[in-house]
Amino acid sequence: MADQSLFYNNLVDTADHHADLRASVGKLVGKYGRKYFQDVVTNGTQPDELWAELGSAGFLGVHIPEAYGGSGGGLAELNIVIEECAAQGCPMLSLVIASICAPIIAAYGSTELKDKWLPGIATGKLKMxxxxxxxxxxxxxxxxxxxxxxxxxxxxxxxxxxxxxxxxxxxxxxxxxxxxxxxxxxxxxxxxxxxxxxxxxxxxxxxxxxxxxxxxxxxxxxxxxxxxxxxxxxxxxxVGLRQLFVGLNPERVSAAAINNGISRFAIAQAARYANERSVWETPIGAHQGVAHPLAESYIGVQSARLLAARAAQLFDQGEDAGEAANMAKFLAAETSLKALDQAIQVHGGNGLSHEYGLADLWFIARLHKTAPVSREMILNYIAQHGLGLPKSY
The missing domain is CATH 2.40.110.10 (Butyryl-CoA Dehydrogenase, subunit A, domain 2)
Known part of the structure; x- marks a missing residue:
């Protein structure tokens, strides 16, 4: 497993409890790792053991009110959980879905719906x-x-x-x-x-x-x-459209979190390989042709992580997070594809081997360039609402 300590930094985790949460999730998911997740996908099964442990530890309910069995946190905490799972080689779309449904029910659901669904979602015993x-x-x-x-x-x-x-x-x-x-x-x-x-x-x-x-x-x-x-x-x-955005902005941030985690995994794997792989008695990481593209990818990924954290913060503060959430999702998708491609390239032919855990991440990273909202619709939104340009669609 790649050394993730390179990425534990105060740029993103501005609160002590966020750093503790990241370390705890990383330790738990790291016990399973990329090979476990690859085997689950290959066998057509589900990561039930991992899901159950995440639920028991309280990580699936970090964004759910304490009154309904959650930890009482918000999107900032869920962003960390989703990113860290992906950074350990386990990108979980089910967590993105939970980021939509649970906030909508918490905000608008009847007492009966809240009582019936939120505690089970928080523990992982129920899925929606x-x-x-x-x-x-x-x-x-x-x-x-x-x-x-x-x-x-x-x-x-x-x-x-x-x-x-x-x-x-x-x-x-x-x-x-x-x-x-x-x-x-x-x-x-x-x-x-x-x-x-x-x-x-x-x-x-x-x-x-x-x-x-x-x-x-x-x-x-x-x-x-x-x-x-x-x-x-x-x-x-x-009035469901209005209610939807309590879930759709978190969905964008959560999609960004998966891609940012994939980026971290890919760059860490590439950095380790570039340190260990020697050609003509020199580690390939000593060559600028290898080092500089990785460094540039790292800068892009850290920028995407900061934007996702800011979007989550705005949402949790009850402010308009639409622009930040859309930009976070856009940037995370773009930078993750670049980081993943560069990591594959650093590995040479090995980059296409499932043993190194990179090539089979490609389509989930690529997914978020199209969904949950396409890059073109995000650009339409930013042009109209961020720049004040005429509506173009």
């Missing part, structure tokens, strides 16, 4: 998937066609979702649906959020054959008159 993406909606959430209609005793859900992660391993799924009765005709959809049991009658799903090498599998999900009780509604009817 998230279903928003549709084949024909793209980045425009107003175009979703999955609908929720009022019926006697509750709701009827019809429609389909795409690229829903981990629903096969989840107890429930949070579904974003259009509420036709609440439509105002202004071009902006009235959305509502629902917590649906993953085994509810009328729900089915088919696996997407994807290149991403993670334990969480991807699915197309179909809803055929799925009946839900009144209490399945999260928060207020028809």
């Amino acid at each position: 998937a998230f279903a928003i993406t549709e084949p024909d909606a793209g980045s425009n959430t107003h175009n979703v066609t999955t609908s929720a209609r009022k019926v006697d005793g509750g709701w009827s859900i019809h429609g389909a979702k795409y690229w829903t992660s981990g629903i096969d391993e989840s107890d429930a799924v949070m579904v974003v649906a259009k509420d036709p009765e609440m439509e105002t005709g202004n071009g902006r959809s009235a959305l509502s959020l629902f917590v649906m049991p993953a085994d509810a009658p009328g729900i089915s799903y088919t696996r997407i054959d994807a290149a991403v090498k993670t334990p969480e599998r991807q699915f197309s999900v179909f809803f055929d008159d799925v009946r839900l009780p009144e209490e399945a509604l999260v928060g207020e009817r028809g």
Whole structure:
């Protein structure tokens, strides 16, 4: 395992408890490491032992209120947990999903929903998937066609979702649906959020054959008159889009955390290899052609980590974190691909061997250049809201 001490610094962890949290998570996940995670993915199983230990240690619930079994922290703490898991070679998309669902339920859910789901999410004994993406909606959430209609005793859900992660391993799924009765005709959809049991009658799903090498599998999900009780509604009817951003900004920061962790893992592996690998009696790391690209990658990654930490801080303070969260996700995706590519190059042919744990990280790192929001939509957002330029889409 690469020496991660190079990356424990006060630039990112400005609070003592953050440094302690990072060290504790790193020690726990480091017992498992990259080979363990590779084996889980190869065998088509789940990292159940690791997940259970993270839950028992309180790391899965760092962002959940203490009243519901969590540690009472925020996105800053969750950012550390997710990044550190990835830095130890275990990038976990399930943690990103938890960053969406738990904050939405904590902020808008009824007492019954909070009591039912938050303690289990905090311990890792319950999992919740998230279903928003549709084949024909793209980045425009107003175009979703999955609908929720009022019926006697509750709701009827019809429609389909795409690229829903981990629903096969989840107890429930949070579904974003259009509420036709609440439509105002202004071009902006009235959305509502629902917590649906993953085994509810009328729900089915088919696996997407994807290149991403993670334990969480991807699915197309179909809803055929799925009946839900009144209490399945999260928060207020028809204002789901507003409620979503309590989860979507954390999702962007959490995606950045995975990529920043992958970057740390890759650069640390490359630095160790460059120190140990000698050609003509000289470590290859002594050559500027190897050292300088790694140093430049390190600078980029540290910048991305700082931006992610700042976005998390703004969110936890109740300030507008939209710009920072989007920029953090953008920069983390860009820098991680550069760092990973350079680390593979330093290893030469070995960089393509699964033994060194780098090549099979490529597609999960590449994923976050496209999702959960594409780099093009982020640039649109920054141009319009950061620079005051006309809307370009």
